[in-house]
Amino acid sequence: MNNKLTGTSAAILYAVTAAMMIFILAPIVLIIATSFSDSYFVTFPPEGFTFRWYGEVLQNEEFTSGLTFSIGLAVATTVLSVAMGVPAAIALTRGRFVGRSLLKGLALSPLIFPVLVTGLALLQLFSGYGWMDTKLKLLIAHTVVTSPYVIRTVLTSLQLVNPNLEEAARTLGATRWKTFTRVIFPQIAPGVASGSIFCFMVSFDNYPVSMWLADSANLPVPIVLYRQIGTVFDPSVATMSTIIIALAIAVVLVLDKLVGLRKAMAM
Amino acid sequence: MKSVEVRLEKLTKHYLGQVIAVDNVSLTVKAGEILALLGPSGCGKTTCLRMIAGLVDPTSGEIVVGGKPTTHTPVHRRNVGMLFQNYALFPHMTVAENVAFGLEMRGVGKAAREKRVRDALDLVQLNTFGDRLPAQLSGGQQQRVALARALVIEPSMLLLDEPLGALDKGLRESMQVEIRSLQQRLGLTTIMVTHDQDEALTMADQIAVMHQGNLEQIAPAGEIYRKPKTRFVAGFIGASNFFEATVTARNGHAAQLAAASGVSLQAEDMGSVQGDKVIVTVRPEAVTVAPLVGEGQTTGANMAVATVEQVVYRGFMLHYYLRLANGEPMVAYRQTQTEGFGNVVSAAGDRVLLSWASDANHVIQIN
Ligand SMILES: Nc1ncnc2c1ncn2[C@@H]1O[C@H](COP(=O)(O)OP(=O)(O)OP(=O)(O)O)[C@@H](O)[C@H]1O
Ligand SMILES: [Mg+2]
Numbered sequence: 001m002n003n004k005l006t007g008t009s010a011a012i013l014y015a016v017t018a019a020m021m022i023f024i025l026a027p028i029v030l031i032i033a034t035s036f037s038d039s040y041f042v043t044f045p046p047e048g049f050t051f052r053w054y055g056e057v058l059q060n061e062e063f064t065s066g067l068t069f070s071i072g073l074a075v076a077t078t079v080l081s082v083a084m085g086v087p088a089a090i091a092l093t094r095g096r097f098v099g100r101s102l103l104k105g106l107a108l109s110p111l112i113f114p115v116l117v118t119g120l121a122l123l124q125l126f127s128g129y130g131w132m133d134t135k136l137k138l139l140i141a142h143t144v145v146t147s148p149y150v151i152r153t154v155l156t157s158l159q160l161v162n163p164n165l166e167e168a169a170r171t172l173g174a175t176r177w178k179t180f181t182r183v184i185f186p187q188i189a190p191g192v193a194s195g196s197i198f199c200f201m202v203s204f205d206n207y208p209v210s211m212w213l214a215d216s217a218n219l220p221v222p223i224v225l226y227r228q229i230g231t232v233f234d235p236s237v238a239t240m241s242t243i244i245i246a247l248a249i250a251v252v253l254v255l256d257k258l259v260g261l262r263k264a265m266a267m
Numbered sequence: 268m269k270s271v272e273v274r275l276e277k278l279t280k281h282y283l284g285q286v287i288a289v290d291n292v293s294l295t296v297k298a299g300e301i302l303a304l305l306g307p308s309g310c311g312k313t314t315c316l317r318m319i320a321g322l323v324d325p326t327s328g329e330i331v332v333g334g335k336p337t338t339h340t341p342v343h344r345r346n347v348g349m350l351f352q353n354y355a356l357f358p359h360m361t362v363a364e365n366v367a368f369g370l371e372m373r374g375v376g377k378a379a380r381e382k383r384v385r386d387a388l389d390l391v392q393l394n395t396f397g398d399r400l401p402a403q404l405s406g407g408q409q410q411r412v413a414l415a416r417a418l419v420i421e422p423s424m425l426l427l428d429e430p431l432g433a434l435d436k437g438l439r440e441s442m443q444v445e446i447r448s449l450q451q452r453l454g455l456t457t458i459m460v461t462h463d464q465d466e467a468l469t470m471a472d473q474i475a476v477m478h479q480g481n482l483e484q485i486a487p488a489g490e491i492y493r494k495p496k497t498r499f500v501a502g503f504i505g506a507s508n509f510f511e512a513t514v515t516a517r518n519g520h521a522a523q524l525a526a527a528s529g530v531s532l533q534a535e536d537m538g539s540v541q542g543d544k545v546i547v548t549v550r551p552e553a554v555t556v557a558p559l560v561g562e563g564q565t566t567g568a569n570m571a572v573a574t575v576e577q578v579v580y581r582g583f584m585l586h587y588y589l590r591l592a593n594g595e596p597m598v599a600y601r602q603t604q605t606e607g608f609g610n611v612v613s614a615a616g617d618r619v620l621l622s623w624a625s626d627a628n629h630v631i632q633i634n
Contacts, residue, residue, distance in 0.1 A: 167320075168351060170322070171322070171347050171348070171349040172369035173369050174343055182357075187359065
C-alpha cells in the first residue's frame with residue numbers, strides 16, 4: 001500500500017502543518033527578536049539590533065539570583081523525582097499488591113489535577129509546619145508536581161523490558177540490586193532521561209505552585225519575570241525569556257548527548 | 268563438572284485465586300540425565316521448572332538437589348543454568364559480556380573470566396562473535412550464546428523452557444542434537460520443558476508426562492511409548508487405537524478380551540492391571556491392512572473388518588483412516604511399499620481386513 005499523500009490533500013496537509021508551526025513558534029521567535037531590539041519599549045516589529053539588554057539583564061541581581069535559584073531547585077526536584085519515581089514505577093509494573101492496576105492506570109492517565117489547586121493545597125498543608133524552610137517547601141511541592149512525569153516515562157519503558165532478562169540475571173547469580181543496576185537500569189535509562197527532562201522543565205518554568213510558596217528570599221525565576229513585567233515593560237523581559245529558552249535547549253542537548261534522547265522519545 | 272541428582276517431593280503450586288497449576292508432583296532426575304517435562308499447554312510444565320529454578324515459590328513440597336533441600340534458597344544462589352524461549356540475552360551487552368555476566372557475579376577475576384568466556388564460546392562454536400551485540404545474531408546463534416552463558420558458570424543443572432520453540436524445524440532438530448551431545452559430554456543434569464513429543468523422544472532419557480498439574484507417568488522414552496500407563500499418555504505420545512474391553516479369560520500374564528466394538532483381543536501381558544474393565548491400545552503402525560478376500564471371511568483374535576474412509580500419503584508412510592462395523596474409528600500406518608496391496612494403494616470405500624500381533628495389545632487400567 002502506498003501511504004504517500006498527493007495532490008490537494010497533500011497541499012492542505014502541508015498548509016495546516018505550516019500554519020501550526022508558525023502558530024507555535026511565532027511568539028518564541030518574536031520574543032527572541034525583541035531581546036535584541038534597540039528601543040526602550042517592546043515594539044513590533046523590533047527596531048535595530050543590540051546586545052545592550054543582555055548586558056543589563058546579566059547585571060540584574062534579582063534576575064541572576066532567580067535564575068540560579070530556579071536551576072538549583074529544578075535540579076534538586078529532578079533528582080528527588082527520579083529517586084522516588086523509578087522505584088515507584090518498578091513497584092507498579094513488577095509488584096503484587098492490592099490496587100496496583102488502579103494506581104498504574106492513574107499514573108499513566110493524562111495528568112489531570114490542576115497544578116494551581118495542588119499549590120494551594122500544599123500551602124494549607126505547610127501552614128502547619130512553620131518551622132519548614134521555604135526552599136524545602138518549594139522542593140517538596142515541585143516534586144509532587146513533577147514526579148508523575150518520571151513515573152510515566154519509566155513505567156512505559158519498563159513495560160517494554162522483557163521480564164525474562166531479569167530472571168536470566170537472577171539465575172546467573174545476580175542479586176536484586178545487581179540485576180537492577182546492570183540489567184534493568186540500562187534498559188530504562190532513556191526513559192529516565194526523558195522523564196528527567198520533563199521534570200526539569202516543569203519545575204524550571206513553574207509559576208502556579210511557586211506563586212503560593214515563594215518568599216522574597218527565595219524567588220524562582222518565573223516569579224522574578226512576572227514582577228519585572230509589573231514594573232517595567234522593556235525588552236529586558238524578552239531577554240530574560242530568551243536566556244531561559246537557551247538554557248532549556250542546552251539542557252535537552254546535553255541530555256541527548258548523554259543518553260540519546262531522540263531514541264528515547266521515539267520509543 | 269560434577270553431576271547432581273534432582274528430586275521433587277510432592278511439589279505443589281496454587282496461584283492466587285487460580286486453579287492448581289502443579290499438583291503433588293514427585294519425581295527424580297538421575298545425575299547426568301535429561302528429563303523432559305511433556306504435556307499440553309497449561310498443564311504446569313513451566314511452573315514446575317520455574318519452581319526448580321527458584322523463580323516461583325512452591326505452595327508446598329520440597330526440591331532436593333544433590334541431597335540438599337534447596338526449596339528456600341534464593342534464585343541467585345542456586346547455581347542453575349537456564350535457557351528461555353526468547354533467549355533473554357542482555358541487549359545492551361556484547362556476546363562476550365553476556366557470557367561473562369555470571370562469572371562477574373561470582374567475582375571471577377578478569378583474566379580467568381576472559382579465558383572461560385572464550386572456552387564457552389568455543390563450545391558453542393561462536394568464538395568469533397564475542398564483540399557482536401545480540402541483535403546482530405540469528406535466532407539459533409542467540410540461543411547458542413544463551414547456552415554458553417548458562418554453561419560457563421558450571422551450573423549444577425541445566426533448565427530449558429522450550430528453548431527451541433522459536434527456531435524453524437531444521438535448525439531446531441540440529442540444535443536438539445547439539446544440546447544433547449553437549450549435555451552428555453558435560454554430564455549435566457538437565458530438565459527441559461516441551462510440548463513437542465518428538466523433541467522429548469529425541470533428547471530425553473526420561474519423559475515425565477503432565478496433565479492438568481498432575482504427573483501422569485514418568486518413564487524412559489521407549490517405555491513411555493510402548494507402555495503408556497494411562498489413556499491420556501497413550502493418546503498424547505504418538506497416536507493410538509483404543510478399545511474398551513472386558514477380560515473374558517486370564518491365563519497367567521496373558522488374557523482374552525472382548526471389545527465393545529465386537530473385536531476379540533488376545534493380550535500377552537496384562538502387566539499389573541487389575542479388574543475386568545480395561546482399555547486396550549494398539550499403535551497404528553502395528554496394524555496390518557490387507558484386502559478382504561470374501562465378505563464372509565472369518566476373523567480371529569486381533570482381527571477386524573473395516574471400511575477405508577481415507578488414505579493419506581505421508582511420504583514413506585500411508586495413513587489409513589478406517590471405520591469398524593459398529594462405527595468406531597481406527598487408524599493404521601503402513602510403509603508405502605509393503606505387503607497386502609503391493610504398489611496398489613487401496614481407495615476410500617474399500618473393505619479391508621485389519622490384523623495385528625497379540626503383543627501389540629497394550630492393556631491400560633481404568634481408574
Ligand atoms: N503467574 C501466574 N499467575 C497465575 N496463574 C498462572 C501464572 N503462571 C501460570 N499460571 C497458570 O498455571 C497453569 C500452568 O501454567 P504453566 O505456565 O506452568 O503451563 P505450561 O505447561 O508451561 O503451558 P505452556 O505449554 O502453554 O507454556 C495455567 O493454568 C496458567 O494459567
Ligand atoms: Mg510453558
